[in-house]
Amino acid sequence: MINANTQAARRDERSDEPNTGKVRKIVEDLCTAAGTSIAVEERTDGDDKSQPGPRRRLHITYTGERPIPYAQWFKLVDSIDTALDPTGLIDWEYSELSEELENERMAVWAILPVES
Numbered sequence: 001m002i003n004a005n006t007q008a009a010r011r012d013e014r015s016d017e018p019n020t021g022k023v024r025k026i027v028e029d030l031c032t033a034a035g036t037s038i039a040v041e042e043r044t045d046g047d048d049k050s051q052p053g054p055r056r057r058l059h060i061t062y063t064g065e066r067p068i069p070y071a072q073w074f075k076l077v078d079s080i081d082t083a084l085d086p087t088g089l090i091d092w093e094y095s096e097l098s099e100e101l102e103n104e105r106m107a108v109w110a111i112l113p114v115e116s
Contacts, residue, residue, distance in 0.1 A: 017056060017111075017113070017114055018114055019056070019089045019111050019112060019113065019114055020042060020056050020058065020111050022087065022089055023058050023084065023087075023089050023090065023109055023111050024040060024042075024058055026080065026083050026084055026087070027040065027058065027060060027080055027109075028040065030076070030079055030080050030083060031060070031076070031080075034076050034079075036062065036064065036068070036076055037062070037063045037064040037065075038060045038061060038062055038063055039060065039061045039063050040058065040059070040060050041058075041059045041060075041061075042056065042057070042058060042059075043056075043057045043058075043059055044056060044057070045057050045094075045110070055091065055094060055110050055111070055113075056110070056111040056113070057094075057108050057109065057110050057111065058108070058109045058111060059106065059107075059108045060106060060107050060108075061104060061105065061106045062104075062105035062106070068105055070100045070105070073098075073105045074097070077097050077107045080107070080109075084109065088112070089111060089112055090109050090110065090111060090112065091110040091111070091112050092110075093110075094110035095107075095108060095109045095110050096108045
């Protein structure tokens with residue numbers, strides 16, 4: 001079950017950006033289908049000076065009661081990546097997955113801005 005942790009989400013006036021909403025829906029639908037409990041946060045990353053503006057990021061963290069093996073988490077994130085790949089909504093260079101030995105299972109997708 002999805003725990004859309006809206007209280008922890010960092011939102012601003014761009015949080016309703018269509019690309020962010022599309023990516024969020026894909027991620028939530030696949031996690032729901034897999035029966036995986038996650039928290040979803042939208043964040044803005046403005047640290048990269050080579051980017052013309054801040055980059056939106058969708059950050060998910062596993063919140064299940066029992067630990068999830070890395071192989072299972074990797075498989076879930078891989079299925080999300082496969083679903084996102086043809087959409088053209090993600091900046092793959094700035095997306096990331098937690099390391100195998102980390103206790104916290106998380107994944108982050110950098111979202112491309114809406115073309116004006």
